[in-house]
Amino acid sequence: MSDLTGLSLAEARAGLLSRQFSARELAQAHIAAMERARPLNAFITETPERALAMADAADGRLKCGAALPLDGIPLAVKDLFCTAGVLTTAASHILDGFAPPYESTVTARLWSAGAVMLGKTNLDEFAMGSSNTTSHYGPVENPWRRPGDNRPLVPGGSSGGSAAALAAHAALGAIGTDTGGSIRQPASFCGIVGLKPSWGRCSRWGVVAYASSLDCPGPMARTVCDAALLLQVMAGHDPRDSTSAPLPVPDYAGALVGDVRGLKVGIPREYRAPGMPAEIEALWRRGAEWLRDAGATPIEISLPMTKYALPAYYIIAPAEASSNLARYDGVKYGLRVPGDSLDDMYERTRGEGFGAEVKRRVLIGTYVLSAGYYDAYYLKAQKVRNLIAQDFAAAFANVDCLLTPTAPSAAFAIGEHADDPISMYLNDVFTIPANLAGLPAISVPAGLSADGLPLGLQIIGRAFDEATVLRVGAALERAAEFRHRASFLTA
Amino acid sequence: MALDKSAVAHIARLARIRVADGELDALAAELSHILAWVEQLAEVDTDDVQPMASVAAMRLPMREDVVTDGDCRDAILKNAPQAARGFFAVPKVVE
Numbered sequence: 001m002s003d004l005t006g007l008s009l010a011e012a013r014a015g016l017l018s019r020q021f022s023a024r025e026l027a028q029a030h031i032a033a034m035e036r037a038r039p040l041n042a043f044i045t046e047t048p049e050r051a052l053a054m055a056d057a058a059d060g061r062l063k064c065g066a067a068l069p070l071d072g073i074p075l076a077v078k079d080l081f082c083t084a085g086v087l088t089t090a091a092s093h094i095l096d097g098f099a100p101p102y103e104s105t106v107t108a109r110l111w112s113a114g115a116v117m118l119g120k121t122n123l124d125e126f127a128m129g130s131s132n133t134t135s136h137y138g139p140v141e142n143p144w145r146r147p148g149d150n151r152p153l154v155p156g157g158s159s160g161g162s163a164a165a166l167a168a169h170a171a172l173g174a175i176g177t178d179t180g181g182s183i184r185q186p187a188s189f190c191g192i193v194g195l196k197p198s199w200g201r202c203s204r205w206g207v208v209a210y211a212s213s214l215d216c217p218g219p220m221a222r223t224v225c226d227a228a229l230l231l232q233v234m235a236g237h238d239p240r241d242s243t244s245a246p247l248p249v250p251d252y253a254g255a256l257v258g259d260v261r262g263l264k265v266g267i268p269r270e271y272r273a274p275g276m277p278a279e280i281e282a283l284w285r286r287g288a289e290w291l292r293d294a295g296a297t298p299i300e301i302s303l304p305m306t307k308y309a310l311p312a313y314y315i316i317a318p319a320e321a322s323s324n325l326a327r328y329d330g331v332k333y334g335l336r337v338p339g340d341s342l343d344d345m346y347e348r349t350r351g352e353g354f355g356a357e358v359k360r361r362v363l364i365g366t367y368v369l370s371a372g373y374y375d376a377y378y379l380k381a382q383k384v385r386n387l388i389a390q391d392f393a394a395a396f397a398n399v400d401c402l403l404t405p406t407a408p409s410a411a412f413a414i415g416e417h418a419d420d421p422i423s424m425y426l427n428d429v430f431t432i433p434a435n436l437a438g439l440p441a442i443s444v445p446a447g448l449s450a451d452g453l454p455l456g457l458q459i460i461g462r463a464f465d466e467a468t469v470l471r472v473g474a475a476l477e478r479a480a481e482f483r484h485r486a487s488f489l490t491a
Numbered sequence: 492m493a494l495d496k497s498a499v500a501h502i503a504r505l506a507r508i509r510v511a512d513g514e515l516d517a518l519a520a521e522l523s524h525i526l527a528w529v530e531q532l533a534e535v536d537t538d539d540v541q542p543m544a545s546v547a548a549m550r551l552p553m554r555e556d557v558v559t560d561g562d563c564r565d566a567i568l569k570n571a572p573q574a575a576r577g578f579f580a581v582p583k584v585v586e
Binding site: 339 | 525
């Protein structure tokens, strides 16, 4: 039954509706695939019993013709979403044993639509990282390796477990979160599709917070259509997240039917980063040609503030993180390390419970918010953020979307960039600007690097125009004809 | 701005994170490196630019001032490392 795991989400849905196989069979095939994929360490917690129970419930509805939109579809959930009664770790030691008494809005919507939970996927601790190597539960391995080279590669991060699970065919769809590229960069590294919706499109309620003004839950999938089907269910206003947008949710799958004729696609010249590999620049150029062949018009544009996005992010995100992570104090949940006094207990708990990268960011954030430095760092970064958003607003007066590479490289070896935080941060140079401006953006697998690894292209759209982002993403997908499979599947 | 060992110890204290004495120097170097890098923002002219705290162009909505949740004390305390008589328990604060 292993061929069931090679289907797209849309194909599986058609198979379930026509009763070619049952939701239970589909769940069993994916539970087996999840077990085979254990060497990748993509899951922190597997929930096979729950998956089967949810699949049986879906079969009941499918049998009587009352199928829900995602009935019987097995999904992997980044372990940053709270799931009622199921261990939720954020890949941190400090959340040891935490079983939330509530369910995040996004996962609740998916289960209400009939989806089946396979388990909780690994990530960088508190979603802080670009390689999935900062997890307390160990690094995730990318299902892809360079041909003739056995060294394990990173899946990207922070949603590395979700991306690896999809590339290893251990789930039909997955969800992640994207604060600075955490859905799109792992999608690029693992040869899958990842969509960061507009900030506010999907509720953040019940998602462990990293940087609230940037965090976006979003879908990850193997096709653009699958991502659209997932977003359809995930999106929408939630009274429990007052920052979720009270806007109608369009028909995303319907948006894929249209073509891209007449669309203007901006090519931001500042994304031609110094030192960018020639093959990525070539792929980018090919992407523009594909869209031109499909009837769109590529136009070179300028986003002059691009180079300041990364440093602005590394002030704003740590500042928000230092505030959000103040709640981990050894009192309400998770780890407690006893101390002589309350403060001593706080300090020991946080000193032991947080990993090196989380500590680094909390300390930077504490510093830039502290008396005497707030204006020079935090306020300055917020002003630069405004200029970055204005850059995009000016560009979107003339174009309908932007085309860029997703990441400046293909997947790298586990351990690379480990000694220099800034060289790791540079992974997100093309993804962070969309977070700062709150814009929707998708990564679509577009080709292979010279050493045989997937590379993604990114489409950035106007705020709340996920429909155009998906439509142009689908045009790229059709032109790229990316049919390669991870070496984990072919070995 | 370069941070020295005592500055890092002060920040760590503000953040309530215990950092071993032997780790302070290495951490000071790392954090100083990151701060020196973000300081390139000084090149940008931001006179007359408003700081942007959120991309949302909306005002946060008001709702009725009524209880919408609660009555779940035991469910909340279930995750507490230490609880007593329906409360979170912490080391003694007042003598």
